[in-house]
Amino acid sequence: MTGKIVVDELFAWYDDREVLKGISLEIKANRVTAIIGPSGCGKSTFIRCLNRMHEIVPGAGTAGKVYLDGRDVYALNPIEVRRRVGMIFQTPNVFPAMSIFQNVAVGLALNGWRRRQELHSTVEKTLSQVGLLEEVAGRLDQPATGLSSGQLQRLCIARTLAVEPEVLLMDEPCSALDPIASFRIEELIRELKQKYTIVIVTHNMQQAARISDYTAFLAQGELIEYGSTPAVFINPKDRRTESYITGRSA
Amino acid sequence: MEAGRIEVRQMANSRIEPKPGHFGRQLKSSVMAVLCASLTMLVLGLLLLVLGYILWRGLPGLSLDFFTKPPAPVGMRGGGLAHAIAGSFILMGLACLLGIPWGVGIGIFLAEYARKGFFGEAVRFLVDVLSGVPSITIGIFVYTVIVVRMKNFSALAGGVALGIIMVPLVARNTEGILRLVPQGLREAGLSLGLPFWKVTLFLVLPSAARGIVIGITLAGAGVAGEAAPLFFTSLNNNFWSVNLLEPVSSLPMEIFRYATAPFAAWHELAWTGALVLIGIVILVMLLARLFLPGFEIRR
Numbered sequence: 001m002t003g004k005i006v007v008d009e010l011f012a013w014y015d016d017r018e019v020l021k022g023i024s025l026e027i028k029a030n031r032v033t034a035i036i037g038p039s040g041c042g043k044s045t046f047i048r049c050l051n052r053m054h055e056i057v058p059g060a061g062t063a064g065k066v067y068l069d070g071r072d073v074y075a076l077n078p079i080e081v082r083r084r085v086g087m088i089f090q091t092p093n094v095f096p097a098m099s100i101f102q103n104v105a106v107g108l109a110l111n112g113w114r115r116r117q118e119l120h121s122t123v124e125k126t127l128s129q130v131g132l133l134e135e136v137a138g139r140l141d142q143p144a145t146g147l148s149s150g151q152l153q154r155l156c157i158a159r160t161l162a163v164e165p166e167v168l169l170m171d172e173p174c175s176a177l178d179p180i181a182s183f184r185i186e187e188l189i190r191e192l193k194q195k196y197t198i199v200i201v202t203h204n205m206q207q208a209a210r211i212s213d214y215t216a217f218l219a220q221g222e223l224i225e226y227g228s229t230p231a232v233f234i235n236p237k238d239r240r241t242e243s244y245i246t247g248r249s250a
Numbered sequence: 251m252e253a254g255r256i257e258v259r260q261m262a263n264s265r266i267e268p269k270p271g272h273f274g275r276q277l278k279s280s281v282m283a284v285l286c287a288s289l290t291m292l293v294l295g296l297l298l299l300v301l302g303y304i305l306w307r308g309l310p311g312l313s314l315d316f317f318t319k320p321p322a323p324v325g326m327r328g329g330g331l332a333h334a335i336a337g338s339f340i341l342m343g344l345a346c347l348l349g350i351p352w353g354v355g356i357g358i359f360l361a362e363y364a365r366k367g368f369f370g371e372a373v374r375f376l377v378d379v380l381s382g383v384p385s386i387t388i389g390i391f392v393y394t395v396i397v398v399r400m401k402n403f404s405a406l407a408g409g410v411a412l413g414i415i416m417v418p419l420v421a422r423n424t425e426g427i428l429r430l431v432p433q434g435l436r437e438a439g440l441s442l443g444l445p446f447w448k449v450t451l452f453l454v455l456p457s458a459a460r461g462i463v464i465g466i467t468l469a470g471a472g473v474a475g476e477a478a479p480l481f482f483t484s485l486n487n488n489f490w491s492v493n494l495l496e497p498v499s500s501l502p503m504e505i506f507r508y509a510t511a512p513f514a515a516w517h518e519l520a521w522t523g524a525l526v527l528i529g530i531v532i533l534v535m536l537l538a539r540l541f542l543p544g545f546e547i548r549r
Contacts, residue, residue: 053441058366083443093434097456097543107442110452156438163442 002070004029004167004197005050005085010064012045012054019045021221022064027167027214032189032198034212034229036205038244042221043201047169050199051085052078068167086165090172092152094144094159101140103155107163126161130154130188150181157188168192170200174207186211205245209233217241301528308525311518316526320490327515331523333490337405337498338474338527341484344409344494345473349416350466356417357424357462362450365429374425381418388414389479397483405491405498408484412473419472423465427458460542467538471531477502501527 003026012020019042027033035043048054049062052073066073073081094103102109104123113119123140127133132154136147144155153173160168170189174182182204189198189211202208208215208229215232217225217240225232225241236242315330322329356377364370392411397403431454439449455462477500480486485497486507492498501523508520 051441053437056437056440079443079445081443082441087437087441089434089437089441091434093432093438095435095438095453095457097453097459106439106453107444110442110444110448159438160442 003027004069005199006065006067006070007050008065008067010046010049010062010066012042012049012062013060014057015059019221020049020062023218023221023223025216025223025226027197027199029197030193030195031213032193032200032211033214033216034208035199035201035216035218036203036208036244037218037224039203041218043218044171046218047087047171047199047201050167050169051082051087053082053087083163084165085167085169086160086163088153088157088160088168088170088173090175092149092156092176094152094155096143096145098144099141100136100144100147100155103144104158104162107159111163122162123158126158129161129192130158131184132158148181150177150184153177153181153185154188157185157192161192165196167197167199170198172201172203175203182207205233205247217244219244304521304525304528307518307521308523311522312525316519316522321488321519322515324513329519331499331501331504331519331526333487334499334501334504334523335526336490336492337484337487337500338502338530340405340492340494340498341408341412341480341500342470342474344406345412345416346466346470348410348413349420349469349473352413353417353420353466353469354424354462356421357428358450358455360421360425361428362446362454377418377421380414381422384478385411385415385473385476386478386481389482392479393482400495402495403483403485403497405484405494405496407482408480408498408500409494411479411483412476415473415476415479416466416469419469420466423469424458424462427461427465428454430461431458460544463538463542464535467535471535474531475502475527477506 005027007023007025007027010020010023011018023046035046037043045054050066050073054060054062055078062074068076068081068084073085095106098106101123104126105113105119108119108122124133127136132151135151139146144152147155153176157168157173174185177185186207189200192198193213200208200212212229214227215229216223217232217236217238219240225236225238227237232241233245236245313330315328316332317330317335318332319328319330320333321331356373360370360374360377364373389411392407392414396407396410400407435457436449436454439453440446444453480500480503484500484503486503487497487499505520505523505527508516508523511517
């Protein structure tokens with residue numbers, strides 16, 4: 001079985017600054033793949049290339065191939081790609097003008113779903129998937145901004161799940177959260193991998209070790225090491241990987 | 251541990267000696283604070299003076315008749331400015347009809363589609379130039395384009411002139427407010443597989459609605475008091491008229507006419523007209539601030 005996502009010689013840049021220098025790897029379906037590496041090594045840029053979010057920045061460009069289920073995403077409509085490959089960001093960017101319900105339903109509602117009944121059942125299903133349904137019961141029509149950071153991040157995950165993606169890209173989803181809220185997200189990631197393929201960027205080595213099945217170590221825009229998480233953490237092949245995960249140097 | 255505590259106690263007991271130049275800096279800081287405060291007071295004082303004087307002169311003439319009756323014949327007391335109030339509302343309605351969609355559209359274009367690049371900069375520059383064009387020039391422009399061709403002064407021409415004056419104000423304000431909307435909000439929308447125009451229209455714009463509407467009311471308030479462009483366009487009308495193709499009266503034009511006339515009763519009407527004009531502007535701005543929801547956006 002080949003990977004859910006296959007990346008082949010991917011280059012990416014902002015204006016004249018090259019950020020990714022030829023990355024090739026395969027991301028397995030229904031597994032959690034962690035992307036680790038020092039700040040500025042291109043982790044975020046890498047996952048943003050997977051759902052074509054990189055190109056929305058003026059001056060940004062890519063070369064190389066990214067295949068989703070064997071099809072080149074750069075030959076598909078970016079809107080279709082992003083619907084199939086959802087993204088969670090570092091800050092929980094809920095829509096401030098909308099209620100909790102609307103925040104979850106927005107992706108569907110703006111894509112032409114009009115039937116209130118269907119919207120309701122989808123919103124309830126995804127909110128219970130992220131464990132928010134009981135916490136926000138009775139205040140679905142209130143603004144989302146009243147929730148805690150951890151709840152907001154789970155709301156963002158519910159919003160992404162509502163459009164039924166196949167892959168979830170997470171860009172440091174826990175770095176703005178306290179340890180308890182982070183732990184809930186980690187639990188959620190473990191549950192979600194039954195249904196979704198997950199790629200997570202993280203600065204937290206323990207988190208990567210806890211939740212991921214595969215780990216990729218990037219440094220200065222290059223893929224240094226990629227393998228099963230235990231192999232990378234217990235028995236790193238590259239000296240740079242070892243010194244990074246043990247905190248000795250970038 | 252014990253030694254450390256003693257040290258801290260000693261530090262707390264010892265007086266902190268001011269460094270050289272300390273008092274000079276304190277003095278400069280105080281002088282600046284007093285200067286800023288007194289300049290603010292001066293401006294606020296002037297504003298209160300103007301408002302107070304208009305209230306004092308205009309309030310006696312304020313009555314139900316003022317809002318419901320046309321002016322009394324020359325030399326007679328009483329009568330109102332109903333025709334001018336209606337005319338001002340017609341002109342403002344027309345101006346908004348033209349200025350809001352056009353201005354907001356340009357603002358969206360500048361903030362979302364042409365943030366960088368030569369064309370965007372060119373448009374931005376031209377919009378700034380337009381906002382610097384004297385309003386009387388815009389009046390002459392509309393006179394040649396509409397009034398001369400239709401061979402008639404009209405409410406329509408006046409509304410178009412005021413609308414054109416509103417466009418650059420609304421456009422630049424809308425752009426500024428939209429630029430404050432964090433990029434993360436757009437990315438969140440795009441990552442849901444929504445097309446860019448839907449993200450702009452249904453996610454970004456509503457988040458910025460309050461700021462945009464407040465900008466529109468400010469621009470509207472600015473043109474509500476314009477008289478210069480109306481001399482060439484809607485002119486004036488002594489009678490009640492709601493025909494868009496006929497000349498129409500307006501509060502600024504009537505204030506000008508009554509204030510420069512040699513009758514005391516007309517002067518009184520002019521003062522009351524000024525009061526009503528200010529009242530309408532303040533009312534609209536207050537309503538916008540009170541009833542538009544403001545959103546706290548997480549960055």
